[in-house]
Amino acid sequence: MEDNSPASVLPTATAAAAPAPRLRRRWLALARIGWVAVTLCAVTFYVVTLPSYVAYLRVVIPSAACNGCLQLSPADVQTLRHLGLSIDAYVWYVIATKLLILLGYCAVGAVLVWRASTDRVALLASLTLILYTVLLYAPPDGGVPGWPLLPEEALAFLGAVCLGLFLCIFPSGRFVPRWTPWLLLAWTAYRAYDIFALSFPNAPLVRTPPDFAISVCLTAGLVAAQVYRYRRVSTPAQRQQTKWVVLGVALGAGGYLAAFLVFVVMGTVFSLSQLVDHVGFAAGNLLSLLIPLGLGVAVLRYHLFDIDVIIRRTLVYGSLTVILAAIYLAVVFGLQSLVTALTRQTSPQPVIIVASTLLSAMLITPLRRQIQAAVDRRFYRAKYDAARTVEAFAATLRTETDLRALSEQLMVVVQATMQPATVSLWLRESGRARMDQPTGGSDGRWAR
Numbered sequence: 001m002e003d004n005s006p007a008s009v010l011p012t013a014t015a016a017a018a019p020a021p022r023l024r025r026r027w028l029a030l031a032r033i034g035w036v037a038v039t040l041c042a043v044t045f046y047v048v049t050l051p052s053y054v055a056y057l058r059v060v061i062p063s064a065a066c067n068g069c070l071q072l073s074p075a076d077v078q079t080l081r082h083l084g085l086s087i088d089a090y091v092w093y094v095i096a097t098k099l100l101i102l103l104g105y106c107a108v109g110a111v112l113v114w115r116a117s118t119d120r121v122a123l124l125a126s127l128t129l130i131l132y133t134v135l136l137y138a139p140p141d142g143g144v145p146g147w148p149l150l151p152e153e154a155l156a157f158l159g160a161v162c163l164g165l166f167l168c169i170f171p172s173g174r175f176v177p178r179w180t181p182w183l184l185l186a187w188t189a190y191r192a193y194d195i196f197a198l199s200f201p202n203a204p205l206v207r208t209p210p211d212f213a214i215s216v217c218l219t220a221g222l223v224a225a226q227v228y229r230y231r232r233v234s235t236p237a238q239r240q241q242t243k244w245v246v247l248g249v250a251l252g253a254g255g256y257l258a259a260f261l262v263f264v265v266m267g268t269v270f271s272l273s274q275l276v277d278h279v280g281f282a283a284g285n286l287l288s289l290l291i292p293l294g295l296g297v298a299v300l301r302y303h304l305f306d307i308d309v310i311i312r313r314t315l316v317y318g319s320l321t322v323i324l325a326a327i328y329l330a331v332v333f334g335l336q337s338l339v340t341a342l343t344r345q346t347s348p349q350p351v352i353i354v355a356s357t358l359l360s361a362m363l364i365t366p367l368r369r370q371i372q373a374a375v376d377r378r379f380y381r382a383k384y385d386a387a388r389t390v391e392a393f394a395a396t397l398r399t400e401t402d403l404r405a406l407s408e409q410l411m412v413v414v415q416a417t418m419q420p421a422t423v424s425l426w427l428r429e430s431g432r433a434r435m436d437q438p439t440g441g442s443d444g445r446w447a448r
Contacts, residue, residue: 031123035113039106039130042155046102046133050095057091070094070281090279097282101289105133108292115300121166121173122299128166129292131159153195160191167222171241171298176233180225187218236408241298243307248294251314255287305415315375320368324360331356403427 061071072080072087080090109126116122164187168180175181194215230242263280297303335352393413397406407425414423 042130094282102133104289105129105292108296112299124166125299128162157195161188171238176229183221236412240304240307244294244298248291252288252290256284259284316372319371328356328360
């Protein structure tokens with residue numbers, strides 16, 4: 001998140017980017033045909049492997065043989081029987097979860113192509129989402145005997161290249177900074193060698209397996225390019241686009257980890273073996289749907305400038321939830337330990353649970369106010385210094401010549417200082433009747 005001091009809220013217009021490049025005529029037709037072909041291949045691969053994956057999930061294996069897989073152990077089968085469920089119920093739960101994820105990613109990808117098919121960034125984002133789903137949630141090749149590796153590895157390579165290219169050009173559609181094409185070339189070469197080494201481990205050219213540290217360094221380079229573009233080059237609207245993507249990734253990954261940890265704790269407390277871990281893994285994946293949603297809003301520029309309000313409320317209520325949960329658990333376990341030490345009674349006391357709940361309810365309002373004040377002081381400092389922000393914007397008016405960049409900066413100033421529900425900008429130009437630009441609460445696009 002950026003520092004909303006007046007100096008950072010109002011960047012100069014020297015780095016104002018032109019509209020993203022768009023495809024025309026022949027290239028547009030080729031891009032659409034390629035998108036349809038790749039999408040059909042990816043979805044077909046996903047669907048064709050489902051029957052073999054169902055058979056794979058029904059196989060019961062020893063606990064020691066399951067290293068991060070979703071297959072059940074004998075203890076998991078016993079737990080299912082105690083709950084009145086069968087193995088088929090678990091199998092179809094996992095399959096339904098994966099199909100929902102596939103439909104969610106593909107739906108966002110289809111909307112991107114439908115609404116912005118001439119935008120190369122939108123086409124690339126759509127293709128990345130669809131291939132990412134197949135790569136991350138497709139059945140593992142080790143569980144599908146007899147299935148050739150070539151289609152899966154080809155889709156994996158194409159998806160990795162699309163992801164690297166997207167990180168190199170988002171949101172402007174151009175390679176910035178200048179070294180990003182070389183970074184993309186290194187990323188592509190590494191992914192090609194990685195897939196080749198996994199598919200043909202005994203090939204003469206495969207000297208050593210690919211180093212994981214290289215992948216981490218290349219990924220860090222792609223992220224660093226995004227940070228550089230955000231701080232040095234991006235316009236205010238492009239910064240809002242980046243915030244939407246970062247928020248979607250943060251909420252998707254954070255929600256996945258939170259759901260998985262909750263299920264792990266439940267499995268430990270109630271002694272449900274590893275079954276709860278498997279269920280938590282599948283349920284946590286559903287929260288990854290926040291990633292395509294954030295990306296879709298960013299690319300389509302829909303309600304673009306609502307992101308600051310969403311981030312602010314997420315920080316406030318997310319922190320409030322964590323603090324209240326910690327207080328509740330601390331009070332419950334603390335009082336229960338005290339009662340056990342005094343009375344030797346180990347059974348949970350209803351009075352302790354009621355008292356802890358009432359205490360948490362009483363702390364909601366004061367804690368929310370304190371957290372909101374702390375978040376505003378740390379991340380929305382310009383809100384407390386509106387006079388300096390307006391003065392800085394007045395100085396920008398004397399040097400700014402780009403009307404589009406000036407309107408975006410004005411929109412950021414109004415949002416940061418007053419935070420209204422909606423803002424409407426009316427401009428009159430020579431030769432035109434008027435120009436209306438809905439901003440806060442809309443997609444933030446020019447209506448000419």
